Amino acid sequence: xxxxxxxxxxxxxxxxxxxxxxSLAAGAGFAIGSVxxxxxxATPAVQQGLGHFIKVTSDSLVTVVIKHxxxxxxxxxxxxxxxxxxxxxxxxxMRWEFAPADATxxxxxxxxxxxxxGGSTAIANSWMQLRQAxxxxxxxxxxxxxxxxxxxxxxxxxxxxxxxxxxxxxLSFGDVASxxxxxxxxxxxxxxxxxxxxxxxxxxxxxxxxEKTKGKAxxxxxxxxxxxxxxxxxxxxxxxxxxxxxDKSEALKMKGVKAVVQTPRGVGxxxxxxxxxxxxxxxxxxDWDESAAEKRGSKELWKSYKTMAREEGQVVRNDGDVTxxxxxxxxxxxxEFEFPYLAHSAMEPMNCAVQIKExxxxxxxxxxxxxxxxxxxxxxxxxxxxxVNIHTQFAGGSFGRRAVPNADFVLDAVLIAKLSxxxxxxxxxxxxxxxxxxGYYRPMTYQEMKASFDxxxxxxxxxxxxxxxxxxxGTPFAGMIQGPLDMTLVEGGHNLPYxxxxxxxxxxxxxxxxxxxxxxSVGHTHNAYSTEVFLDEVARTMGKDxxxxxxxxxxxxxxxxxxxxxxxxxxxxxxxxxxxxxxxxAVHESFSSFVAEVAEVTVNDxxxxxxxKIVCAVDCGIAITPDVIKAxxxxxxxxxxxxxxxxxxxxxxxxxxxxxxxxxxxxxxxKMPEIEVHIVQSGESPTGVGEPGTPPAGPxxxxxxRKFLKKPLTKLPFGDxxxxx
Amino acid sequence: MIKxxxxxxxxxxxxxxxxxLLWFVREDAELTGSKFGCGVAMCGACTMHLNGNPVRAxxxxxxxxxxxxxxxxxxxxxxxxxxxxTAWQDLxxxxxxxxxxxxxxxxxxxxxxxxxxxxxxINAAMDGNLCRCATYxxxxxxxxxxxxxxAKEA
Ligand code: FES
Ligand code: FES
Numbered sequence: 001x002x003x004x005x006x007x008x009x010x011x012x013x014x015x016x017x018x019x020x021x022x023s024l025a026a027g028a029g030f031a032i033g034s035v036x037x038x039x040x041x042a043t044p045a046v047q048q049g050l051g052h053f054i055k056v057t058s059d060s061l062v063t064v065v066i067k068h069x070x071x072x073x074x075x076x077x078x079x080x081x082x083x084x085x086x087x088x089x090x091x092x093x094m095r096w097e098f099a100p101a102d103a104t105x106x107x108x109x110x111x112x113x114x115x116x117x118g119g120s121t122a123i124a125n126s127w128m129q130l131r132q133a134x135x136x137x138x139x140x141x142x143x144x145x146x147x148x149x150x151x152x153x154x155x156x157x158x159x160x161x162x163x164x165x166x167x168x169x170x171l172s173f174g175d176v177a178s179x180x181x182x183x184x185x186x187x188x189x190x191x192x193x194x195x196x197x198x199x200x201x202x203x204x205x206x207x208x209x210x211e212k213t214k215g216k217a218x219x220x221x222x223x224x225x226x227x228x229x230x231x232x233x234x235x236x237x238x239x240x241x242x243x244x245x246x247d248k249s250e251a252l253k254m255k256g257v258k259a260v261v262q263t264p265r266g267v268g269x270x271x272x273x274x275x276x277x278x279x280x281x282x283x284x285x286x287d288w289d290e291s292a293a294e295k296r297g298s299k300e301l302w303k304s305y306k307t308m309a310r311e312e313g314q315v316v317r318n319d320g321d322v323t324x325x326x327x328x329x330x331x332x333x334x335x336e337f338e339f340p341y342l343a344h345s346a347m348e349p350m351n352c353a354v355q356i357k358e359x360x361x362x363x364x365x366x367x368x369x370x371x372x373x374x375x376x377x378x379x380x381x382x383x384x385x386x387x388v389n390i391h392t393q394f395a396g397g398s399f400g401r402r403a404v405p406n407a408d409f410v411l412d413a414v415l416i417a418k419l420s421x422x423x424x425x426x427x428x429x430x431x432x433x434x435x436x437x438x439g440y441y442r443p444m445t446y447q448e449m450k451a452s453f454d455x456x457x458x459x460x461x462x463x464x465x466x467x468x469x470x471x472x473x474g475t476p477f478a479g480m481i482q483g484p485l486d487m488t489l490v491e492g493g494h495n496l497p498y499x500x501x502x503x504x505x506x507x508x509x510x511x512x513x514x515x516x517x518x519x520x521s522v523g524h525t526h527n528a529y530s531t532e533v534f535l536d537e538v539a540r541t542m543g544k545d546x547x548x549x550x551x552x553x554x555x556x557x558x559x560x561x562x563x564x565x566x567x568x569x570x571x572x573x574x575x576x577x578x579x580x581x582x583x584x585x586a587v588h589e590s591f592s593s594f595v596a597e598v599a600e601v602t603v604n605d606x607x608x609x610x611x612x613k614i615v616c617a618v619d620c621g622i623a624i625t626p627d628v629i630k631a632x633x634x635x636x637x638x639x640x641x642x643x644x645x646x647x648x649x650x651x652x653x654x655x656x657x658x659x660x661x662x663x664x665x666x667x668x669x670x671k672m673p674e675i676e677v678h679i680v681q682s683g684e685s686p687t688g689v690g691e692p693g694t695p696p697a698g699p700x701x702x703x704x705x706r707k708f709l710k711k712p713l714t715k716l717p718f719g720d721x722x723x724x725x
Numbered sequence: 726m727i728k729x730x731x732x733x734x735x736x737x738x739x740x741x742x743x744x745x746l747l748w749f750v751r752e753d754a755e756l757t758g759s760k761f762g763c764g765v766a767m768c769g770a771c772t773m774h775l776n777g778n779p780v781r782a783x784x785x786x787x788x789x790x791x792x793x794x795x796x797x798x799x800x801x802x803x804x805x806x807x808x809x810x811t812a813w814q815d816l817x818x819x820x821x822x823x824x825x826x827x828x829x830x831x832x833x834x835x836x837x838x839x840x841x842x843x844x845x846x847i848n849a850a851m852d853g854n855l856c857r858c859a860t861y862x863x864x865x866x867x868x869x870x871x872x873x874x875x876a877k878e879a
Contacts, residue, residue, distance in 0.1 A: 072821030072858045205817055212822030213813045215758020215798030219823060222757040230752075275741070275748045347762050347770060347823040347857045396760070396823025397857045432763040627817060631863070635820055638859020661767035661855060670848035672861035 052105070053133045054083055060161065060174035062089050064130070067099040067106035067115060068122040069368050070208065071346075071395035071402065072635070073690040074628035075122045077207045079130060081625055082123075085199045086134025086192060087141075089173070090161030096207060101370030101390035116369035118403045118518065120591035120688020123624060127686055135189035137180070144179035145171050194622060194683060203627045208394075220393045223353040223364040225425040229258055230274040232281050232429060233412050235266040235438045238293035238654045239513045243267070247285040254280050259420035265408070268416035270426055278431070294513025295654040298444070302338065305446035305467040305510060313465060313508035314485040317494045320502035325461030329452035333541055335534055337449065338715045339526040340648035342442035342519055343664060348396025349435035352413035355425035356381055361388045362425070365410060366395025368403035372476070376407040377414045399639065400518040401440060405475035408440070436664060437656045441649050442519030443469040444512075445489075445526045449534040451541075452502075459538055462500050464493050464531065466507040468523075469516045473509065485509065488518070492527035492590060492695065497560050498535065498553035514651070520639055521691035524590040528695030529644070529702070532586040533712050536703045546585050546703065547573055560587055562680055563596040563617040570678050571598035571615035580604065581612070584704025586696035592687040593620040594680075597637065599673070599700040603708040607721040611641060611673040611701050616693065618677065621684035629689045630677040636693025637675055642667025644698030646717050727791045732756075732800025738787055746790055747771045747782035750797060758798035758826045762855065769854030772827040772834075773797050779834040781853075798826040805840075805875060806833045812871040820858035828854050832868050840875055842868060 055063040064083045070076045076096050084094050099106045103115045109125040138158055145163045146153040148171070157164050163171040211217040236242065246267060248260035256276040261268045267284055271277035326332060353364040361381045367373045370390045378385040395402055413428040430438070445468035452461035470486035472478050485507050487494070494505040519525060539549035547568045554561040564587045573583060580602055587596040600613045616633050623629055646665040650657045658664040702713045708724060727738045731754055738749060750756050750773070759782060762770030766781040773782045774796040801810070809832050819825050828851070835842055835850035842850070847868055856864070
């Protein structure tokens with residue numbers, strides 16, 4: 001399969017766009033979108049390239065077309081709010097719908113010609129695009145109303161969904177919709193001054209709360225087309241194993257079983273119900289060829305990672321002279337960190353519904369990179385991508401799992417549909433065990449941190465070495481690797497913000513047959529942990545307060561310092577605490593947002609402990625929907641903390657040891673701390689919030705627990721009981 | 726033949742009696758508000774009420790509900806349920822929302838037995854309901870708020 005056309009290009013922010021109006025069917029209103037204007041092209045292909053972002057219908061409803069997947073991060077609310085703000089619409093008239101897969105209209109402006117959601121970019125890349133569309137819509141509605149009333153446009157205003165003239169006359173959006181449909185969009189609509197924002201920055205309710213509270217929201221699991229069949233799949237027991245022989249005779253005898261097919265990825269079973277398919281699965285007999293499979297377990301992998309760490313890797317940062325600093329050091333300290341593989345384990349196990357019929361392929365799924373899913377399906381079925389229709393559904397979480405370079409679970413479904421030859425719609429559902437054992441984990445990572453101090457006790461050198469798997473290499477996204485090292489290994493480490501004269505960061509890419517993927521905040525998950533825990537160790541060695549020490553070295557980084565000060569102040573940093581309690585702090589930038597967290601913990605004599613409270617400060621530029629931002633911080637903290645406290649995917653002889661939530665342990669209610677979130681007031685462009693809450697949580701807690709321990713916590717997860725001896 | 730009440734209406738089922746209640750409700754009765762998350766009673770996404778008690782429908786064979794009364798998120802209508810759903814919306818508890826039917830079913834069952842739950846009571850009743858979006862912090866608040874609003878009404 002040729003994936004090259006789905007490879008993201010370099011960020012393309014400067015592309016000019018212009019807006020285009022068209023009318024909806026039967027004069028029902030107008031729609032507005034943008035068409036990429038290729039520089040130097042005199043008459044762009046306006047007519048075919050319409051990207052509809054806003055639809056206004058005669059009943060005055062305003063529908064925003066959402067080009068991103070909502071997997072819980074609230075992007076349907078955020079993007080809708082941006083449009084409502086510029087249009088001065090009333091929140092109650094706002095509606096939304098997911099966009100179809102079409103990268104010519106709905107590409108992520110940061111990803112090039114690829115439609116996708118990831119890297120906490122949904123708001124950031126849509127910000128100007130949707131503001132312009134909204135402002136243009138308002139501009140034209142004003143013009144249309146002015147014409148109707150025979151007055152100057154300057155005498156017409158819009159507020160809370162009403163178009164008003166100073167004489168007291170009013171019109172609704174719907175009243176002028178058909179007039180607007182005949183107009184030409186302004187090339188450069190006037191955007192609002194951010195200080196006049198009314199909706200943005202206020203606590204508008206989540207637009208999806210009512211349906212999700214009543215059990216009415218639709219996920220892929222719920223897709224139910226007429227005549228729909230259900231499918232399950234058996235994946236190989238080891239990564240890289242293949243099928244030697246398959247005996248499907250028993251399964252095919254079962255009532256309700258429609259097909260059992262061998263695919264390049266396993267064995268698919270199609271039946272009239274999920275339960276039937278699940279039962280048929282038990283009687284399928286497969287003989288696996290494991291000769292080419294990855295058979296190393298975690299133990300062997302740690303050993304090989306540690307061996308690799310003895311040599312210098314690809315150096316990605318080398319300021320000053322670290323070798324000299326260490327040679328001349330009066331004292332050195334070092335720590336070795338072990339981070340296990342982690343499963344995303346979104347609550348909705350991966351799934352995808354598909355129908356191949358009459359030269360079309362319809363796909364219903366929570367699609368994070370529709371361009372990839374569409375392309376992969378097209379090449380399997382033998383269609384052009386425009387014949388593959390993606391119907392995006394709500395996703396029951398993702399955390400990166402639904403953005404897969406080879407579209408694995410979509411591929412499973414499409415292969416089953418294609419190879420079974422059935423033209424009925426088929427909904428493939430992975431079990432939790434499939435989801436946990438079919439791969440795509442946060443990479444297992446080994447790190448060595450070293451620091452040197454001169455004879456005055458000052459920090460003189462800092463050296464970080466990372467051994468981990470590349471997420472990008474060998475995938476269609478390999479084009480994103482720009483130097484000798486996949487920077488997802490070292491992100492958050494190589495760009496450490498603290499002022500230091502001598503600093504070196506290097507990394508090794510380990511080659512392992514276990515599939516890995518971005519996991520909420522990617523490389524920052526381990527680099528924020530290792531650097532922030534080690535930094536505390538450095539401060540401790542120097543006898544400095546962790547907050548003071550950081551601030552002294554963040555003079556060039558006011559946004560880091562800003563969140564750090566705010567979190568420290570709100571948490572009452574340094575306040576007197578009972579003997580069994582302590583505070584810890586961490587600050588980290590990821591995806592252009594800045595987050596500091598102060599943790600408060602209690603440790604009991606038997607080594608059990610609780611995380612009582614996290615005070616979080618975030619600077620993500622203009623806060624569009626403050627309550628959604630707070631929710632993302634809360635959730636990001638819970639996700640990060642759960643992983644550091646109790647989650648690990650381990651392997652024995654190549655086989656994943658964990659199967660379900662009885663041996664993989666995410667955060668639960670009783671362990672969740674109280675959380676307080678403070679948002680820094682900012683006029684900067686908005687940046688992401690889905691991921692940045694996660695990285696500082698673990699190290700803040702580890703730094704608090706340190707008070708009770710002989711050594712810092714360097715081996716994750718911490719487990720239920722600390723070793724106090 | 727297995728006979729029981731589903732959201733107040735009589736339903737019958739003939740066939741494999743080991744089939745879990747969840748799949749009957751989702752696929753035969755076509756009520757899709759209850760979700761599948763683990764299939765082994767470890768996540769709570771499928772929580773329904775059987776004769777007023779919360780059960781994990783993914784691990785409840787349909788034979789076990791014969792003669793009983795099952796309520797799903799679609800059938801919630803008690804005063805307690807309304808208070809819970811209102812509190813949930815007021816606080817915008819949901820994120821991806823996938824676990825939330827189960828969370829709400831567990832919360833309603835808790836408040837129907839104990840209208841003034843402590844944090845400890847909430848931990849005990851809700852620890853079986855996973856939320857990967859980690860909305861726990863708001864769930865706890867919403868349960869306390871629902872409890873307060875019920876006390877005011879009474
Ligand atoms: S699906 Fe029933 S408890 Fe998880
Ligand atoms: S809201 Fe997403 S799993 Fe709970």
